Amino acid sequence: MPTVAATALRRPVAAALVVVAASIPMILPAITGATSACAAATGPHAALVIDTGAGTHSFCVALDATTVSGIHLIELAGTQDHLAYGFGSGGQAVCRLAGVGPQGDDCFADYPDYWGYWHGDGHGGWTWSSSGAASARIGDGALDAWVWGSGDSGTTHPKPPPAAIHDVCVPAAPTPAASPSSARSMPPAAPSSGARSSASPGRADPSTDATRSPKPSGEAVVKRSPSDGPPTAGALAAAPNPPPASGGPGPGLLVAIVLGTALAGGGWLRSRSSRRGRSAG
Amino acid sequence: MDRRSVHPVAWIVWATSAGFVAFVTTDPVYLLLLWAVSWFVYASHRVDADHARSFRLFLTGALVAVTLRTGLVFFGTVNAANTTFSFLEGLRLGTILVIFGTFNAVTDPFGLVRMAPRHLHEPALAAALALSIAPRTVAGVGRVREAQRMRGIRIHGARALPALAVPVLERGMEEAHTLAESMDARGHGAGRRSRYRPQPWTGAALLIALPAIGAAAAFLAASVGGWAVLHPQTSPIVWPEADPLLLAAIGLLAFPGLVRRTEP
Numbered sequence: 001m002p003t004v005a006a007t008a009l010r011r012p013v014a015a016a017l018v019v020v021a022a023s024i025p026m027i028l029p030a031i032t033g034a035t036s037a038c039a040a041a042t043g044p045h046a047a048l049v050i051d052t053g054a055g056t057h058s059f060c061v062a063l064d065a066t067t068v069s070g071i072h073l074i075e076l077a078g079t080q081d082h083l084a085y086g087f088g089s090g091g092q093a094v095c096r097l098a099g100v101g102p103q104g105d106d107c108f109a110d111y112p113d114y115w116g117y118w119h120g121d122g123h124g125g126w127t128w129s130s131s132g133a134a135s136a137r138i139g140d141g142a143l144d145a146w147v148w149g150s151g152d153s154g155t156t157h158p159k160p161p162p163a164a165i166h167d168v169c170v171p172a173a174p175t176p177a178a179s180p181s182s183a184r185s186m187p188p189a190a191p192s193s194g195a196r197s198s199a200s201p202g203r204a205d206p207s208t209d210a211t212r213s214p215k216p217s218g219e220a221v222v223k224r225s226p227s228d229g230p231p232t233a234g235a236l237a238a239a240p241n242p243p244p245a246s247g248g249p250g251p252g253l254l255v256a257i258v259l260g261t262a263l264a265g266g267g268w269l270r271s272r273s274s275r276r277g278r279s280a281g
Numbered sequence: 282m283d284r285r286s287v288h289p290v291a292w293i294v295w296a297t298s299a300g301f302v303a304f305v306t307t308d309p310v311y312l313l314l315l316w317a318v319s320w321f322v323y324a325s326h327r328v329d330a331d332h333a334r335s336f337r338l339f340l341t342g343a344l345v346a347v348t349l350r351t352g353l354v355f356f357g358t359v360n361a362a363n364t365t366f367s368f369l370e371g372l373r374l375g376t377i378l379v380i381f382g383t384f385n386a387v388t389d390p391f392g393l394v395r396m397a398p399r400h401l402h403e404p405a406l407a408a409a410l411a412l413s414i415a416p417r418t419v420a421g422v423g424r425v426r427e428a429q430r431m432r433g434i435r436i437h438g439a440r441a442l443p444a445l446a447v448p449v450l451e452r453g454m455e456e457a458h459t460l461a462e463s464m465d466a467r468g469h470g471a472g473r474r475s476r477y478r479p480q481p482w483t484g485a486a487l488l489i490a491l492p493a494i495g496a497a498a499a500f501l502a503a504s505v506g507g508w509a510v511l512h513p514q515t516s517p518i519v520w521p522e523a524d525p526l527l528l529a530a531i532g533l534l535a536f537p538g539l540v541r542r543t544e545p
Contacts, residue, residue: 104358109366111512252523256310259528263317263535267324270538 044140047120047168048077051147051160052100059083060169063140070094070117070133070144092134100148112150116157119144124162128154141165287326287540289392291486295322296384298493299534303376305504306511307369310523311531312376318535319376319383325538326387334423335416339382343375350374365518385416387537406464410457417456421449485540492533499530 044063049056059077068076074094077083086096088107094115095107102109117129119136120143129136138144143165151157303315323336350371354364397405425448429436436444503509509524 103360104363106357106363109363249520250522252525252528253310253520255525256314256523256528259532260314260317263314263321263538266538267317267321270321270324 045169046073046138046140047143047163047165048073048083049120049143049145049160049163049168050083050097051145051158052098053148053158056161057083057098058163058168063138067137067139070129070136070138073138073144074133074146092132094133094146097146097148112152113148114150116147116149116151117144118147118154118160120163120165122164124164126159126162128157143168287489288482288486289388291482291489292384292388292537293393294490295493295534295537296380298497299380300377301497302500302531302534303373303380305500307373308511308513308521308523309369309372310521311511311527312369312372314528314531315376315534316379318531318538319379321535321538323383323386325540328387328389334386335419336382336386338415338419339378339385343378343382346378347371347375361518369513417453418449421452425449425452488540489537492536496530496533499527499533503527 044066046061046063046068048059048061050059051057059081061073061076061080063073064076071087071091071094074083074085074087074097078085083097084099085094086101086103087093088095088102088105093107094117095101095105095109096103097115101107101115108114117133117136118126119129120126122141122143126143126145133144136144143163145160145163147158147160149158299315299318303312306312327336347368348371351364351368354367357363391409394402394405394409422445425445428448429444434444500511503524503526504511509527510522513519513521
């Protein structure tokens with residue numbers, strides 16, 4: 001019985017470990033140079049980029065403290081920009097963002113696909129977060145990104161499109177408060193986990209360019225990728241790949257059934273013959 | 282009782298490799314094949330002794346584990362994806378239990394103690410005692426029930442429990458005492474170790490251990506290299522895949538069943 005409980009706990013514990021793994025707290029990677037960018041906005045701001053695989057959402061989030069956790073940044077984006085989100089593992093792990101991800105408390109329910117956590121370096125690049133979102137400290141001018149995909153490290157997990165704080169929080173913006181329409185949740189037809197890897201060419205470039213070029217007009221506080229915008233979006237059209245391997249059992253499965261039947265039958269014969277041998281002897 | 286044909290370490294290697302394979306995958310194809318492999322190996326090599334009966338106990342435990350793990354889904358969101366995921370996790374646990382049951386049924390735990398290096402002798406002894414608790418209890422229950430039947434005692438339900446448990450526990454204490462005394466008489470615990478009739482590594486032992494290592498290596502490579510799906514996705518549920526190379530690796534684990542069994 002304890003082993004049953006242990007297995008049941010393993011995933012939540014693993015999730016918690018990922019979350020708590022903050023041996024080295026990664027603090028404000030982009031605070032220098034980025035501070036001035038958001039200085040025009042009233043109060044501290046941080047950028048939150050969410051890449052569902054089918055499209056990218058970017059939010060300029062007003063912080064309610066000098067530093068907030070990565071979890072709280074998502075909550076702030078939820079209240080300010082209506083970002084749909086769901087946490088698991090007692091609110092320590094990120095399960096669901098913009099309609100993508102598992103519904104329950106187990107954020108690794110769709111493993112190998114999960115929400116990878118990235119910090120911006122302030123110059124357009126991204127580094128894999130060494131700490132969980134609950135223990136990360138996000139300050140003014142910092143960038144956080146969540147990317148849906150598979151891969152257990154920063155070398156294998158898909159990276160968000162390059163973005164700097166200026167791209168998300170426009171310096172000249174007179175009204176830093178985000179427009180409510182900015183955070184549309186993605187259509188529920190999220191890319192299924194298997195389609196993700198093959199869909200990567202579709203998601204790469206248009207959103208990158210869109211995020212990069214700062215809009216001159218002041219009212220656009222939150223940038224959106226094409227997929228997030230009107231239905232003409234190119235990235236969205238590229239996304240729906242056929243779900244993988246749902247057509248039926250493959251040839252390997254038949255081989256496996258033959259092998260299993262042979263083994264079970266062989267075992268049955270062996271046990272019968274040994275029983276007969278025992279009763280005869 | 283004393284099967285001297287196969288080196289016990291070969292069985293340790295086999296069980297460890299099979300357990301490792303079960304540990305790294307939740308693909309039901311591989312897991313169910315491991316059940317078939319275990320059954321085949323058990324049927325080919327079981328020792329007709331008390332601890333061989335514990336295979337059935339572990340089989341029951343494995344089924345209970347699968348059911349319980351699947352039942353845990355009711356504490357969360359119940360949908361097809363979560364239920365499948367839980368079932369596969371439970372199946373993996375059950376597979377490990379079945380493999381362990383097979384290991385228990387084909388080896389004599391006390392044969393393993395003799396293999397342990399001298400300074401590890403006492404931990405190994407403790408491990409062997411722990412390993413043999415389950416089969417001894419099963420055997421003890423069987424004997425007590427048999428005795429009760431012969432005396433025409435038929436108790437059923439909850440009232441049967443004390444009538445069963447007391448003699449079983451008493452017997453267990455007695456056996457442990459006898460064992461301790463006999464081991465003391467043979468010089469155990471004095472730092473000496475028996476070199477009487479050392480067990481040779483036979484071809485059969487190599488035929489059990491080496492393919493098992495190969496199987497574990499194949500799954501390790503698949504797990505690290507990622508060239509085969511070891512964890513089929515459950516949302517949406519898709520047909521599990523079966524890589525031919527990994528199927529062959531599981532076939533390697535069935536090699537012990539092909540080794541001719543030498544009667545003692």
